[in-house]
Amino acid sequence: MDVGTIHRLVAEGRYEFSKHAEREREADMISTTELEEALKRCDIIENYPDDPRWPSCLVLGFSGQRPIHAVCSVKRDPEELFLITVYDPSKRPEHWMDRYKRRRR
Known part of the structure; x- marks a missing residue:
């Protein structure tokens, strides 16, 4: 999966949420x-x-x-970003370090 595809699909408005997301x-x-700004x-x-x-x-x-x-995936037919879950990691600081880039072990 490549980040350029994610940026492009969000900019084109081609994304879908799971019920969980x-x-x-x-x-x-x-x-x-906010979500679109972050994903772009x-x-x-x-x-x-x-x-x-x-x-x-x-x-x-x-x-x-x-x-x-x-957490996302790219659906192929039609091409679309599928959002599996979306959340604010600052609400769970005990799980993250390095500005939310790495999980705490």
């Missing part, structure tokens, strides 16, 4: 505007090529100073 986004009060400039921080559903990755982007994580 939508619930988590709402629970963390992340607006779609995100970086891949973990790859999950062997995910049983399909290859996916964890990305980190920022809306202003707010960090946003998303």
Whole structure:
């Protein structure tokens, strides 16, 4: 999965939320505007090529100073970004280090 594809699909408005992603986004009060801003400039921080559903990755982007994580995959027909989960890692600081780029062990 490449980050350029993620940036492009978000810029084109070609993305879809899983029910779980939508619930988590709402629970963390992340607006779609904030999410789009973060995803248009995100970086891949973990790859999950062997995910049983399909290859996916964890990305980190920022809306202003707010960090946003998303686990996503690219659907192929039609090409679209599928958001598996979306959340604000600053609400779970015990799990993250290095500005939300690495999991604590």
